[in-house]
Amino acid sequence: MDVLLSDGSRGVVRRLSPTDGPALHVLHESVSDEALRLRFFSVARVAAHHYVDHVLRDPRTLAMVAEVEGRLVALATAEPLGADISEVAFLVADDFHGRGLGTLLLEHLAATACRVGIARFEADVLPENHDMLRVFEDAGFEVVRRTDSGVVLVEMSTSGTITQKQAAAKRERRAEAKSVWSPLMP
Secondary structure, three states, X not given: OEEEOOOOOEEEEEEOOHHHHHHHHHHHHHOXXXXXXXXXXXXXXXXXXXXXXXXXXXXXOEEEEEEEOOEEEEEEEEEEOOOOXXXXXXXEOHHHOOOXXXXXXXXXXXXXXXXXOOOEEEEEEOOOOHHHHHHHHHOOOOEEEEEEOOEEEEEEEOOOOHHHHHHHHHHHHHHHHHHHHHHHOO
């Protein structure tokens, strides 16, 4: 699906394809050590590449990717924890942070999950990962946060609420305004 990023540029959010393997490995290799640590709680690139292989092989894992100008720049996954609950995780290329990809992927992943019977998402987030915590809060879903053993546990419903729909519409209006104005700016 074509999407507008928060800066007005265009991208595509779609389901992961088996042919995305090489591009996913490039994404995991190219992110900074800090981005890798915030995602995997470790800077072990070998583990990140094993995770890519796992996601490509496991048909139970819901996975969405974002592309901009043909480049795969983000991955969101929802791995089953039970019959109707999945653990979500995100990785966004360093040069695409702050452009709304995490939020867009969360919205699309939640809608897909809801359609297949996944009612709730959980995520383990390091407390210093303010950007990811903000994605969960700003998306407008019903979110519950608690801290356990130095990790923020985030739980949310995959059902879109009125608040979520309003937040998405507001983000879309801002992105549309930027997409119209950016070609006109010198």
